[in-house]
Structures are given as structure tokens and as C-alpha cells.
Amino acid sequence: MRLARVEELLARLVGFPTVSASSNLALIDWVEGVLSGAGFTVTRIAAEGAPKAGLLARFGEGEGGVLLSAHTDVVPTDGQRWSVDPFSLTRRGDRLLGRGTTDMKGFIACVLALAETLRDAPPARPVMIALSWDEEVGCRGIPQMIDRMIPELGRPDLCIVGEPTLMRLGIGHKGKASYRATCHGEAGHSAMAPRFTNALHLAADLIAALRAAQERLAEQGAQDAAYDIASSTVHAGRMQGGVALNIVPEHAEVEFEIRHLAQERAEDILAGIESDLPERIEISRTGAYPGLDTDPSRPEIAPLAALLPDAAPLKVSYGTEAGFFAGLGIPTVVCGPGTMADGHQPDESIARAQLDLCCDVLDRLLRG
Numbered sequence: 001m002r003l004a005r006v007e008e009l010l011a012r013l014v015g016f017p018t019v020s021a022s023s024n025l026a027l028i029d030w031v032e033g034v035l036s037g038a039g040f041t042v043t044r045i046a047a048e049g050a051p052k053a054g055l056l057a058r059f060g061e062g063e064g065g066v067l068l069s070a071h072t073d074v075v076p077t078d079g080q081r082w083s084v085d086p087f088s089l090t091r092r093g094d095r096l097l098g099r100g101t102t103d104m105k106g107f108i109a110c111v112l113a114l115a116e117t118l119r120d121a122p123p124a125r126p127v128m129i130a131l132s133w134d135e136e137v138g139c140r141g142i143p144q145m146i147d148r149m150i151p152e153l154g155r156p157d158l159c160i161v162g163e164p165t166l167m168r169l170g171i172g173h174k175g176k177a178s179y180r181a182t183c184h185g186e187a188g189h190s191a192m193a194p195r196f197t198n199a200l201h202l203a204a205d206l207i208a209a210l211r212a213a214q215e216r217l218a219e220q221g222a223q224d225a226a227y228d229i230a231s232s233t234v235h236a237g238r239m240q241g242g243v244a245l246n247i248v249p250e251h252a253e254v255e256f257e258i259r260h261l262a263q264e265r266a267e268d269i270l271a272g273i274e275s276d277l278p279e280r281i282e283i284s285r286t287g288a289y290p291g292l293d294t295d296p297s298r299p300e301i302a303p304l305a306a307l308l309p310d311a312a313p314l315k316v317s318y319g320t321e322a323g324f325f326a327g328l329g330i331p332t333v334v335c336g337p338g339t340m341a342d343g344h345q346p347d348e349s350i351a352r353a354q355l356d357l358c359c360d361v362l363d364r365l366l367r368g
Contacts, residue, residue, distance in 0.1 A: 010098075010106060011089035018072050024133050038059070048144060057129040064157040065125045066157065066366060084347065094352050097349040100348070102343045106337050106354070107337060110162075118366075123367055124368030138287030146325075157300045161333070162358075163336050169305055173315060175291030177258050179283050180254075181255075181283045183199040183253070184280040185198050200242055205281075234273070238254070292334070304335065337350060
């Protein structure tokens with residue numbers, strides 16, 4: 001019966017097409033109704049300048065407790081070949097298909113199903129829920145919520161960010177900072193090209209500096225063998241410039257990112273890159289989220305670890321909102337149903353057994 005209710009809730013969640021470019025307010029309205037009806041105290045946090053919102057919710061009295069965190073947005077389906085309607089839950093054997101089933105509406109469905117049972121069977125300690133927006137486009141929502149967390153909810157003993165880990169204990173991931181570099185050249189006739197500063201040449205100089213920085217990080221930077229790529233990384237993802245072949249480009253842009261280990265700071269890596277650059281290049285940061293590096297021996301984590309089929313800690317390759325909670329001094333882990341190998345894919349899906357396991361672990365954890 002519990003799993004059937006999770007499927008019902010997940011069907012409703014998937015039915016809201018909360019792609020990051022769209023509003024999530026219809027989903028937030030519905031979830032707010034579910035949680036209020038279950039006896040939670042709910043606070044809505046409106047996004048600045050966008051038709052979006054997040055929710056903070058709490059059930060139970062006393063100190064401590066567990067915070068369950070998730071984002072409500074999903075990645076687009078444009079250009080993907082789906083065999084089913086991505087925004088209508090489809091059951092195929094023991095799997096449930098639909099956009100967000102794994103990343104990460106499956107976890108939200110488990111949390112809501114559990115929330116509906118707490119009034120009749122109160123938890124051993126307070127239960128808190130945080131739902132954000134725009135995680136998929138650079139964790140833009142959670143910075144607008146994080147300062148409200150402890151004043152609204154209190155300080156939990158543990159935060160679980162339910163990104164898909166196959167219900168394994170995720171204790172770390174790299175942080176990320178993204179940048180836009182604007183290269184200022186001089187327009188002129190290409191016949192006289194050597195007399196002018198070519199913005200695309202400046203962009204090429206920047207690309208060369210990024211490659212040199214990557215080599216330094218790989219050879220001399222911090223290393224963590226728990227990651228597939230043990231060092232911090234630098235990546236250029238987009239470059240554009242110029243208007244015509246016979247005009248020296250006056251303007252060019254390069255978008256790049258730094259994914260850094262917890263032992264290193266993006267600012268320091270960027271400073272090393274900038275020291276190799278010529279003038280006429282301006283760099284601005286367009287987004288950032290902190291990394292996560294939780295000590296698995298912390299006593300607050302032990303009750304959760306004891307309930308997992310595989311308690312061996314791991315570090316994940318993708319980014320999450322976990323570092324924001326850890327920055328408040330809250331012991332934070334990443335642990336949720338499904339695998340990111342199924343996320344962002346056409347025919348995204350999750351195993352029903354993973355949802356059942358997630359419900360079981362959360363139920364036993366919260367009821368002590």
C-alpha cells in the first residue's frame with residue numbers, strides 16, 4: 001500500500017512540467033496542500049524576479065531532527081527521443097518512466113508519502129523538508145533560501161539531500177564555479193588584420209591559459225582518489241565571436257567552469273588563470289555552488305548508515321545543493337533512490353524497489 005501511494009504521488013509530481021525554464025508554482029501549490037494537510041507548518045519562499053518558489057516545512061516539537069532536501073525542477077526533454085510521454089508517469093515492468101522520476105521527484109514522492117503518516121504515528125524527532133527551484137541551472141534557488149533555513153526550521157542533526165545514489169551514503173562532491181570571459185578587440189578590415197587586436201585571438205589565449213591551468217591541477221594540485229578525475233578540473237564549454245570573415249572581430253566570449261575539490265578554492269584557481277592572460281579580457285562569475293566533504297565518522301550519520309544495505313561511503317561526480325547546508329554547520333549527506341545514470345536521459349526511469357527501499361530507510365530513521 002505504501003508503494004502504491006508513492007506511485008500516485010510520483011504521477012502527480014511528474015505531471016507538473018517543471019523544466020527550469022518554466023514556473024514551478026503549480027507543483028509548489030499542490031505540495032503545500034499535501035504538507036499542510038499532513039500537519040506540517042509550511043513556509044513559502046518566493047523567487048526573486050521569477051514565477052517560482054520553494055518550500056520549508058516542519059513537523060514535530062523539540063530540538064534536532066532530520067532535514068530532507070530536494071529540488072523541484074527538471075531538465076528539458078527537447079531533442080530527446082522518448083517512447084512515452086515524459087510528463088506522464090508510465091509503468092513498464094518494475095520501472096516507472098517519466099521526466100524527474102530519478103532526478104529527483106522519486107525522492108520527493110517518498111518524502112510526501114512518509115509525511116502523510118506522521119500525524120497518526122509521530123516521529124521520534126522533528127522532520128523538516130526543504131524544496132528548492134532552479135538547481136539544474138546552477139543551484140540558483142537555494143542561495144535565496146539558505147539564510148531562512150535555521151530561523152524557520154530550527155537546526156537539524158542531519159540533512160539528507162535525496163539525489164540518486166542507489167541509496168548509498170554520498171559524503172562528497174566537487175564544488176563548481178562558472179564564468180563568462182568577454183574579450184575586447186578592435187574592428188577593422190581583414191586586409192589590415194595585423195594592425196588590430198583580434199578578439200578571437202584573445203579568446204584563444206584564454207583557452208590556452210585554461211588548458212595550462214588544467215595541466216597544473218592534474219600534476220601539482222590537490223588529489224582525491226575517491227573521484228574518477230582525482231584533481232580539480234577546468235573546462236571551456238562555449239566560445240563565440242566575430243560577425244564576418246573580412247572583419248577583424250571586435251568582441252568574443254568564452255564560457256568556462258572550474259570544478260574544484262574541497263581542498264581548493266575556485267577563486268585561487270581563477271587567479272592563476274588570470275595571471276597568464278593578456279589585457280582586454282574581462283571575466284565575470286555567472287554561478288557557483290560549494291562542494292561537499294563530510295566526515296563519514298560523524299555520530300549524526302551513524303543512524304542512517306546503519307539502515308543502508310551498503311554503508312560504504314562514496315563521493316559522487318555530479319554537483320548538489322548539499323554544500324549549502326554543510327556551510328551552515330549541518331552534517332549533510334547525499335542519499336536517494338535511483339542512479340544518476342538514468343537521469344537527464346530519454347525514458348528516464350526508476351526502479352520501484354529503489355522507492356520502496358527509500359521509504360523503508362526514511363521511515364525507520366525518523367521513527368527511531
